[in-house]
Amino acid sequence: MKRIKRAINNFQRKEVGIKIILVTSASLSILAVFMIIAYIFRESLPAIRTVGFKGLFSFNWKPEPANPPAGSYGMLVPIIGTISATFWAILFGAPLAIGTAVYIDQMAPMAIRSVINRGIEILAGIPSVIIGWFGLTMLVPALRNVTATNGFGIMAAGVVLAVMSLPTITSISVDALRALPPELEEASLAMGATRWQTVSRALLPAARRGVLIAVILGIGRAVGETMAVQMVVGNANQVAWPWELFKPTSTLTSRIISDIGESTGVFRSVVYTEGLVLLIFAMVLILAIRMVSRERKR
Amino acid sequence: MRAKRADRIATVVFWIIGLVSISILLFITGVILWNGLGKAIQPSFIFGRPKGFKAGGGIWPMIVSSFYITGLALFVIMPISILSAIYLAEYAKDGRFTRFVKFCVDSLASMPSIVFGLFGMTVFVILFGWGYSLIAGSLTVALLNLPTVMRSAEESLRSVPVTYREASLSLGASRWKTIRKVVLPSATPGILTGTMLTVGRILGESAALVYTAGLVSRHVPDSLFDSAAPLAGYIWYVQTEAGAPDYRAIVDGSAALLLVMVLVINFGARRIGNYYQKRTLAGEKRV
Amino acid sequence: MYNLDYRLEVEGLTLHYGNFKALENISVKVPNERITAFIGPSGCGKSTLLRCFNRMNDLIDDCKLEGSVFLDGEDINGSGYDVTALRRNVGMVFQKPNPFPKTIYDNIAYGPRLNGKKDKLTLDGIVEESLRKAALWKEVKNKLREPAMRLSGGQQQRLCIARVLAVEPEVILMDEPCSALDPVATQRIEDLLAELKKYYTIIIVTHNMQQAARASDYTAFLMIEDEGEPGCIVEFGETERIFTNPEDERTEKYITGRFG
Numbered sequence: 001m002k003r004i005k006r007a008i009n010n011f012q013r014k015e016v017g018i019k020i021i022l023v024t025s026a027s028l029s030i031l032a033v034f035m036i037i038a039y040i041f042r043e044s045l046p047a048i049r050t051v052g053f054k055g056l057f058s059f060n061w062k063p064e065p066a067n068p069p070a071g072s073y074g075m076l077v078p079i080i081g082t083i084s085a086t087f088w089a090i091l092f093g094a095p096l097a098i099g100t101a102v103y104i105d106q107m108a109p110m111a112i113r114s115v116i117n118r119g120i121e122i123l124a125g126i127p128s129v130i131i132g133w134f135g136l137t138m139l140v141p142a143l144r145n146v147t148a149t150n151g152f153g154i155m156a157a158g159v160v161l162a163v164m165s166l167p168t169i170t171s172i173s174v175d176a177l178r179a180l181p182p183e184l185e186e187a188s189l190a191m192g193a194t195r196w197q198t199v200s201r202a203l204l205p206a207a208r209r210g211v212l213i214a215v216i217l218g219i220g221r222a223v224g225e226t227m228a229v230q231m232v233v234g235n236a237n238q239v240a241w242p243w244e245l246f247k248p249t250s251t252l253t254s255r256i257i258s259d260i261g262e263s264t265g266v267f268r269s270v271v272y273t274e275g276l277v278l279l280i281f282a283m284v285l286i287l288a289i290r291m292v293s294r295e296r297k298r
Numbered sequence: 299m300r301a302k303r304a305d306r307i308a309t310v311v312f313w314i315i316g317l318v319s320i321s322i323l324l325f326i327t328g329v330i331l332w333n334g335l336g337k338a339i340q341p342s343f344i345f346g347r348p349k350g351f352k353a354g355g356g357i358w359p360m361i362v363s364s365f366y367i368t369g370l371a372l373f374v375i376m377p378i379s380i381l382s383a384i385y386l387a388e389y390a391k392d393g394r395f396t397r398f399v400k401f402c403v404d405s406l407a408s409m410p411s412i413v414f415g416l417f418g419m420t421v422f423v424i425l426f427g428w429g430y431s432l433i434a435g436s437l438t439v440a441l442l443n444l445p446t447v448m449r450s451a452e453e454s455l456r457s458v459p460v461t462y463r464e465a466s467l468s469l470g471a472s473r474w475k476t477i478r479k480v481v482l483p484s485a486t487p488g489i490l491t492g493t494m495l496t497v498g499r500i501l502g503e504s505a506a507l508v509y510t511a512g513l514v515s516r517h518v519p520d521s522l523f524d525s526a527a528p529l530a531g532y533i534w535y536v537q538t539e540a541g542a543p544d545y546r547a548i549v550d551g552s553a554a555l556l557l558v559m560v561l562v563i564n565f566g567a568r569r570i571g572n573y574y575q576k577r578t579l580a581g582e583k584r585v
Numbered sequence: 586m587y588n589l590d591y592r593l594e595v596e597g598l599t600l601h602y603g604n605f606k607a608l609e610n611i612s613v614k615v616p617n618e619r620i621t622a623f624i625g626p627s628g629c630g631k632s633t634l635l636r637c638f639n640r641m642n643d644l645i646d647d648c649k650l651e652g653s654v655f656l657d658g659e660d661i662n663g664s665g666y667d668v669t670a671l672r673r674n675v676g677m678v679f680q681k682p683n684p685f686p687k688t689i690y691d692n693i694a695y696g697p698r699l700n701g702k703k704d705k706l707t708l709d710g711i712v713e714e715s716l717r718k719a720a721l722w723k724e725v726k727n728k729l730r731e732p733a734m735r736l737s738g739g740q741q742q743r744l745c746i747a748r749v750l751a752v753e754p755e756v757i758l759m760d761e762p763c764s765a766l767d768p769v770a771t772q773r774i775e776d777l778l779a780e781l782k783k784y785y786t787i788i789i790v791t792h793n794m795q796q797a798a799r800a801s802d803y804t805a806f807l808m809i810e811d812e813g814e815p816g817c818i819v820e821f822g823e824t825e826r827i828f829t830n831p832e833d834e835r836t837e838k839y840i841t842g843r844f845g
Binding site (some may be wrong): 196 | 301302304305307309313315316319324327329333382386389390398402404408409411412413415416417420495502503504508509530531534537549553557560568
Binding site for chain 2 (some may be wrong): 639669670679
C-alpha cells in the first residue's frame with residue numbers, strides 16, 4: 001500500500017501539470033482576441049482624435065497620401081459600399097443557396113446529391129483571389145458590354161460575393177434541414193401534402209432559425225471578403241447606394257488593402273479605424289447568431 | 299389539383315437552382331483552368347523567377363513561400379489547437395471560463411482575414427521589427443486558422459465513443475494516458491481531415507499575408523526573417539501592378555496552378571475522411 | 586485488522602446525481618473469491634452501485650457520495666487514495682463489449698503497458714496467459730495482430746475480460762456482461778465465470794435471474810419503492826437461500842416474476 005501511496009503524488013502532480021498546459025493553450029485564444037481588438041483600437045485612436053466622429057462618419061472621402069492631415073476621411077463611403085455590396089450578395093446568394101440546400105436535402109437523386117455536395121465544398125475552398133480574377137476577366141467585361149459603363153461597381157461585387165457566400169449558406173442550411181426529425185416530413189407527407197407543400201409549410205419553417213444563422217454567416221463572409229471585392233468594385237472615392245448598381249465605389253475591405261501599403265500618419269490610422277468598423281460588424285453578427293440560437297433553445 | 303401543379307413547378311425550379319449552383323463552380327474552375335493550365339505546366343514558368351517589368355517571369359519563389367508558410371503555420375497551429383481542443387472536449391466543465399473561451403474562439407473565427415493582416419502588420423512586422431517575413435506571415439495565418447482547426451479537433455475528440463474512455467479508465471489508466479493512448483489515436487483521422495482542409499485554406503489565403511509576408515519575392519526565402527511572397531498574394535499583386543507585358547499570362551498560369559493545388563488537397567482531405575468512415579463502419583458492423 | 590473474508594465493504598452509502606437521489610443507505614459486505622450478483626428491476630441503481638467500487642462515478646460531474654466504500658479496509662474515497670491504483674485492483678467489464686479500435690494483442694497489452702511493462706517477451710506471456718484464462722486463446726492465437734473489432738460480440742466480451750485479467754486485479758466488476766450477447770455466447774461467459782471465481786472476487790450485475798441463480802454464490806436484491814425514489818438493498822444472502830427461501834416478501838415477488 002505504501003508503494004501505491006507514493007505513486008499517487010507523482011500521478012496527481014503530472015495530471016495537474018497537464019491541466020495547466022491545457023488551460024494555457026485554451027487561454028491563448030482569449031489573449032489573441034484581446035490583443036487584436038486592443039491593437040486595432042490603439043492604432044485607430046489618432047484618427048478618432050484628429051478626424052473626429054463627425055469627420056469619420058461623413059460622405060467626404062478625399063485622402064491626401066502626401067499630406068495626410070489635409071485629407072478628408074469620411075468612412076461612410078466605404079461603409080455604404082460594404083453594405084450595398086453585401087445587400088446584393090445576399091439578395092442573389094441566399095435564395096440560390098437555400099434553394100440548393102432544399103434541392104440537396106429533398107429532391108436530388110443520391111448520385112447527384114453527392115456530386116453537388118462535393119461541388120459546394122470545392123467552391124468553398126477556391127481562393128478568393130481566383131474568384132476575384134474570374135470576376136475581373138469575365139464578369140466585369142461582360143457587365144461593361146451589357147451596360148455601357150466600365151463594369152466595375154456594386155453589381156460586380158455583389159455577384160462575386162454571392163458566389164463566395166453561396167457555399168457557407170448552403171452547407172449550414174443543409175445541416176439545419178438534416179437536423180429536423182424525420183417524423184416531421186413523414187407526418188406532412190402522410191397527410192397527403194405534396195413535396196413542395198411539405199418543404200414550404202413544414203420543413204423550412206421548422207428549420208428557419210438554422211437557415212437564418214446560415215444567412216448571417218453568409219453576411220459575415222461577404223462583409224469580410226477582401227481580395228475578390230477589391231478587384232471588381234472599382235475602388236473609387238464616391239458613395240454608391242444599393243440602387244446605384246454600376247457606380248464604381250469602395251468597400252471597407254477594399255480600402256484597407258488598397259491603402260495600407262502606402263498610407264502614413266492620420267490616413268494610416270483611418271485604415272485601422274476601417275478595420276475597427278469591420279470588427280464591430282463581426283461582433284454584431286456574432287451577437288445576432290447568439291440571440292437566434294438562444295431563442296431556438298427555448 | 300393546384301397543389302400538384304405547384305409541386306411540379308417547384309420541383310423544376312429547385313432542379314434549376316441546384317444545377318445553377320453546380321454550374322457556377324464548373325464554369326469558374328473551367329475558365330480558370332482553360333485560360334491558365336497551358337501556362338501553368340511550363341517548367342520555365344513553375345521553376346523560374348519573377349522578372350519584374352520584363353516578360354517571361356516564373357513563380358518558383360512564390361510556390362515555395364506558400365508551402366513554407368503553410369508548414370510553419372501548421373507547426374504553430376497543431377499543438378495549440380489540439381491542446382485547446384483536448385481541454386474543451388475532455389477537461390472543461392460547463393462554467394464561466396469555458397463559455398468565455400468558446401466565445402473568444404467564436405469571435406476569432408468570425409473576424410475577417412484582413413483584420414488579422416492589419417494586426418500581423420502592426421505587431422509582427424512593425425512592433426517586433428521582423429519586417430515582411432516568413433515568420434510574420436506564418437504567425438498571422440496561424441492565428442487566422444487557429445479557431446477552425448481547434449473546432450474540428452474538438453469535434454473529432456467528442457465523436458470518440460465514451461465506452462473507449464470508460465474501458466481505459468477502468469483499466470487504471472490516468473485521464474491523460476487515456477487521452478493520449480485511446481482518445482487521440484481514435485480522433486486522429488478526423489483531426490487530419492480538418493488539417494488538410496486548413497492547408498487548402500492557407501494556400502489560398504492572401505488578404506492576411508500580402509502585408510505581413512510580402513508581395514513579391516525574387517528568390518526562395520532562406521530564413522525565417524526573409525520576406526516571402528505566397529502565390530495567392532502574388533496573383534493579387536501582379537494583377538494590381540500589371541507591370542510585366544505578359545502579366546495576364548502570369549496571373550492566369552498562377553491561378554490555374556493554385557487552383558489545382560487547392561483541389562488536390564481538398565480531394566485528399568475527403569479521401570482521408572471517407573477512408574476513416576469506411577474503416578469504422580466496417581468495424582461497427584461486426585459488433 | 587480488517588476481515589479477510591470480506592475484501593470489499595460498503596457502509597451507509599448514499600449517492601446523488603445532482604438533486605436526484607439514486608441510492609440510499611446501502612450497506613453490504615462482498616465475500617472474497619466468490620461471485621456476488623446484484624439483481625433487481627431496471628433503474629434500481631445496481632449498475633450505479635457497481636460503479637462505486639471502482640469510482641467510475643467520478644466521471645459524472647454532479648455525482649455526490651456519502652458513506653464509505655472500503656477495499657481491504659481502506660476507504661477508497663478517502664483523500665489521497667490513488668484512483669488509478671484502485672482501478673487496477675478492481676477491474677470492470679461493461680454491458681456492451683468495448684474493445685479499443687486496436688489489434689487484439691494491443692487491447693490485452695494496454696493495461697500492462699500502462700504499468701510500465703514494455704519487454705516484448707513479458708507482454709507476449711501476459712497476452713497469452715490472459716487470453717487462455719478468458720478461454721479465447723484457441724480462437725485468436727493466429728490473429729493476434731488483427732483488429733479486435735472484427736471479433737464476434739461474444740469473443741469481444743471475452744477479450745474485454747482478458748484485458749481486465751491482464752492487469753491482475755483482485756476484484757472484477759461485471760455490468761450485465763451478457764445483455765448484448767446471444768445464448769451460446771452467454772453460456773460461454775458463465776462457464777468462464779465459474780472458472781474465474783477460484784482466483785477472483787467477482788461482482789456481477791444482471792437483470793437475468795436465471796443467470797444470477799446459476800452463476801452466483803451470493804445475491805443482493807435491490808429495488809426502488811417508486812419512480813424517482815432511491816434504490817436500496819432489500820435482501821442480501823446466499824444465492825440458494827434467496828432463491829428458495831427469501832425472507833422479504835418483495836424479494837419473493839420479484840424472483841417469482843410478480844413485478845419488476
